[in-house]
Amino acid sequence: MERKNFLKVVAFTALMPAFLLTACKDGNKQQTGEVKQTYTCPMHPQVVQDKPGICPICAMDLVPFDKNSKDASLTLGESQITLANITTMIAGASDLSSYRQLNGRLVTDPEGTAVISSRVAGRVEVLYVKETGVKVNKGQPLYKIYSEQLAALQQEYLLAAAQVKQFPEDERFRQIEKAARGKLHLYDQSDAQINQLIQQQKVNPYVTYPATVSGVVAELSVTEGQYVAEGGAVMRVESYHQLWVEADVYPNEAANVKPGQQVKVMVAGREQTPHAMTIQFINPVLQSGRQLMQIRGTVNNPDNEWQPGLQAVIFLPMQSKDAVLSLPTDAVIRDGKGAHIWIETAKGKFEPRKVTTGIENADKVEIVKGLEPGEKVVITGAYLLYSEFVLKKGNNPV
Incomplete structure (x- = not known):
């Protein structure tokens, strides 16, 4: 019995170092275990997992990161x-300053609009501009008209001029010639044209009318061969060198808007270059069917880079x-x-x-x-x- 106990003690003593060594290795392995790599979504950092994959929100590939880093820079x-x-x-x-954004638009300035009307009644023989959107310059021929009335006035003047030439001392004939000449002036006949009429001694019922302003033809009211009355509209010419900016404002915001107030205007497509504008008019009447008031100002457009109808944003100073x-x-x-x-x-x-x-x-x-x-x-x-x-x-x- 004593021999068996002795053998057990010897065997236990011999195996003890091996158990201790194994336990130490396991402990060291746990203490020095590798840190697991973590992954996250670049767009959704709340998505974190310990293996590669894709984000369940946006399906982007997850990227590795160090979740233990405490450096905030x-x-x-x-x-x-x-x-x-x-x-x-x-x-x-x-x-x-803070601003309130108002929706607006560019519209044609009526002060730059001219309606070309016929000075005499007659038939439109030639339209030198036959479509809208064409740019015309002041003095450029626009249309030629045949007028029997003009021919009658020219004949009347030739008779008056002949009487003055026959009786140069008669004051009454000189007054008649002066009145007949004045009538031709009313029909846009220049002195050069009247002198040419005297030299040729032949009436010319055709008269060509030039553009009185420069701009763009916005509307044509007649066609070739059509008869027009005296004063009848032939075309409308608009100038875009200066445009109105109209914006909508609610009545409760109208207290923040005053005539003469400086605001900024940003036109669609030209957001990088806002323009300064002075509010010139506040419409006191609400728009029909809408609970909105309208404010208006003017901006210069020398290069015609903007066109009427473009959307605009007005920045109204609030604070x-x-x-x-x-x-x-x-x-x-x-x-x-x-x-x-x-x-x-x-x-x-x-x-x-x-x-x-x-x-x-x-x-x-x-x-x-x-x-x-x-x-x-x-x-x-x-x-x-x-x-x-x-x-x-x-x-x-x-």
Whole structure:
């Protein structure tokens, strides 16, 4: 019995180091186990898993990231900064105004519109402009008309001129000749044409009328061969060198609008170049069938780059502040948690900063809290920094 106990003790003593060694290896293996790689969606950082795959929301490929990283900043090289078009500015105080956007449109200015009418009754022999949209210049021939009435006046003048020539001392004949000449002037007969009539001693019932203004033919009222009455409309010519801007405003907002007030106008397709405009008129009557009032101003259009009918946006000043911290709108990133900006704390090192915003307009936004004057703020490329942070860190910056 004692021999059996002795053998057990010897066997246990011999195997004990092997058990201890195995236990130590297992413990070390657990302590030094490899960190599992995690993956997230570049567009939806809330999607996290420990293996590659696709995002269940947008179906994008998941990218690896280090979920244990606690560093809240990004460090980029000069080439990365240039490629991402990251630029900065020093934060400082400036004046800021907020705007109310009004829907508007460009319309033709009636002061630049001319209706070309016939000075005599007759038949339109030739239309030198036969379609709308054609540009005409002042003095350019527009139409030729045959007028029996004009022929009669010319014959009357030839008789009066012959009487004056026959009896040069007779004052009565000179008065008759002067009156007959005046009638021809009323029908747009120039002195040169009247002198030519005397030289040729032959009536010419055809008269060509030129454009009295420069512009674009907007409407044709006659066709070739058609008879027109004296004063009858032949065509309408519009000038677009100056256009009206009309905008709709609700009656409860009309108190913020006053004649003489300066506003900004942005035309569709030319958003980068807003124009200044003075409000000239406020219609006191609501539009028919609509609970809207109408305001109007004028903008110059010297190169005819705008056409009537284009949509426009009028920025009506609503609130203004002096000496406030403001940034370009592109510098502020907004998400479900609020707004944040990116500060360059050192050369090539960028850090997100949560901010509170105030009034804003189309160009700038007021920073009420979270920014100090003199700090260097990213104004372009902020969204790329946001995306880079999500890719590397797997969560939102703030």
